[in-house]
Amino acid sequence: MKSKGIRMTAQRKVIMEILKHSDSHLSADEIYLKARERKINIDFSTVYRNLNMMEENGLVSKLDFGDGKRRYELKEKHHHHHIICVNCRKTYKLKCCPLDGLEEELRKKSRFKISGHKFEVYGHCPDCQ
Amino acid sequence: MKSKGIRMTAQRKVIMEILKHSDSHLSADEIYLKARERKINIDFSTVYRNLNMMEENGLVSKLDFGDGKRRYELKEKHHHHHIICVNCRKTYKLKCCPLDGLEEELRKKSRFKISGHKFEVYGHCPDCQ
DNA sequence: AATGCAAATACAAGTGATTTGCATTATAGG
DNA sequence: CCTATAATGCAAATCACTTGTATTTGCATT
Numbered sequence: 001m002k003s004k005g006i007r008m009t010a011q012r013k014v015i016m017e018i019l020k021h022s023d024s025h026l027s028a029d030e031i032y033l034k035a036r037e038r039k040i041n042i043d044f045s046t047v048y049r050n051l052n053m054m055e056e057n058g059l060v061s062k063l064d065f066g067d068g069k070r071r072y073e074l075k076e077k078h079h080h081h082h083i084i085c086v087n088c089r090k091t092y093k094l095k096c097c098p099l100d101g102l103e104e105e106l107r108k109k110s111r112f113k114i115s116g117h118k119f120e121v122y123g124h125c126p127d128c129q
Numbered sequence: 130m131k132s133k134g135i136r137m138t139a140q141r142k143v144i145m146e147i148l149k150h151s152d153s154h155l156s157a158d159e160i161y162l163k164a165r166e167r168k169i170n171i172d173f174s175t176v177y178r179n180l181n182m183m184e185e186n187g188l189v190s191k192l193d194f195g196d197g198k199r200r201y202e203l204k205e206k207h208h209h210h211h212i213i214c215v216n217c218r219k220t221y222k223l224k225c226c227p228l229d230g231l232e233e234e235l236r237k238k239s240r241f242k243i244s245g246h247k248f249e250v251y252g253h254c255p256d257c258q
Numbered sequence: 259a260a261t262g263c264a265a266a267t268a269c270a271a272g273t274g275a276t277t278t279g280c281a282t283t284a285t286a287g288g
Numbered sequence: 289c290c291t292a293t294a295a296t297g298c299a300a301a302t303c304a305c306t307t308g309t310a311t312t313t314g315c316a317t318t
Contacts, residue, residue: 005294006294007284007285007286007293007294007295008285008286009284009285009294009295009296010284011295011296012295027275028275028276029275041296041297042296042297043296043297043298044275044276045276045277045278045296045297045298046295046296046297048275048276048277049277049295049296050295052276052277064193064195066193066247068274068275068304068305069274069275069276070275070276083235083239083241083243085241086244086245092239092241094235094238094239096231096234096235098227098231098248099250102225102227105225106212106223106225106250109223110212110221110223110252110254111254111255112212112214112221112250112252112253112254112255113252113253113258114212114250114251114252115215115251115252115253116215116250116251116252117248117249117250117251118195118247118248118249118251119227119246119247119248120246120247121228121235121239121241121243121245121246122243122244122245122246122247123239123241123242123243123244123245124241124242124244125239125240125241126240126241129242134265135265136264136265136266136313136314136315137314138265138266138267138313138314139313140266140267141266156304157304157305158304170267170268171267171268172267172268172269173304173305174267174268174269174270174305174306174307175266175267175268177304177305177306178266178267178306178307179266181306197276197303197304198303198304198305199304199305259318260317260318261316261317261318262315262316262317262318263314263315263316264313264314264315265312265313265314265315266311266312266313266314267310267311267312267313268309268310268311268312269308269309269310269311270307270308270309271306271307271308271309272305272306272307272308273304273305273306273307274303274304274305274306275302275303275304275305276301276302276303276304277300277301277302277303278299278300278301278302279298279299279300279301280297280298280299281296281297281298282295282296282297282298283294283295283296283297284293284294284295284296285292285293285294285295286291286292286293286294287290287291287292288289288290288291288292
């Protein structure tokens with residue numbers, strides 16, 4: 001962060017730690033609650049402002065699983081997608097990417113300059129079936 | 130609609146016509162505005178209630194292109210996805226589906242009972258490049 | 259053509275997630 | 289330590305969408 005002239009504050013440290021130590025994808029209110037548990041004074045607006053800032057700086061990824069709240073995870077080295085349980089919201093990481101082997105074809109057919117994509121699979125996890 | 134005991138009202142007729150004559154995917158406020166242009170008295174709540182009802186009855190599809198508003202299109206016979214221009218929001222239909230040939234593999238690996246999926250590609254259309 | 263009633267509407271108010279304005283506080287370079 | 293200014297907390301606003309309710313309307317039946 002410092003390299004970009006971004007100040008390291010107590011609130012930012014906590015948000016980063018919470019994301020680091022969570023295995024799932026947290027929504028803003030979950031992050032807010034976890035931060036409060038750590039007895040740090042923080043406001044929702046600070047959580048949102050920082051998550052947006054971190055996304056702009058490529059530190060976190062914003063996810064949308066279609067339940068009306070955005071979720072956040074630390075940006076990972078390897079590109080991946082998710083399969084999401086529509087009942088308990090548990091997720092499972094998918095290493096495969098539908099754009100592999102499809103990108104060139106799409107570019108030709110659509111003549112778009114492709115810059116991103118979204119792929120999510122929904123279903124019922126083993127526990128919820 | 131009648132076969133399902135659903136009444137045909139002036140408002141519903143207009144919403145269906147707007148969807149039918151539009152080549153793009155309209156948001157609720159675009160539908161509301163277009164209906165108003167046709168000088169029909171209609172409220173936002175009616176637009177939303179009807180779009181939800183139509184989705185539940187398999188008449189329209191709800192789409193989410195990640196810009197914070199849901200979009201609607203008349204349900205089409207053949208399953209498809211979209212490539213969306215991040216600048217002008219124009220869309221192009223993709224006939225290919227990433228789940229073809231992937232579904233069985235995913236089911237085995239994740240042990241999820243797959244019920245749905247989302248796939249969208251983003252980029253700049255020829256006009257916006 | 260008139261009746262009756264459930265279904266659908268308009269309007270207003272309510273949600274829930276996220277954003278913004280602004281006075282105050284705190285980080286990091288000098 | 290000082291100081292500029294970035295970041296915060298707080299309150300209020302916004303945005304997309306939903307809900308409660310009194311009133312109206314479609315339509316099957318007289």
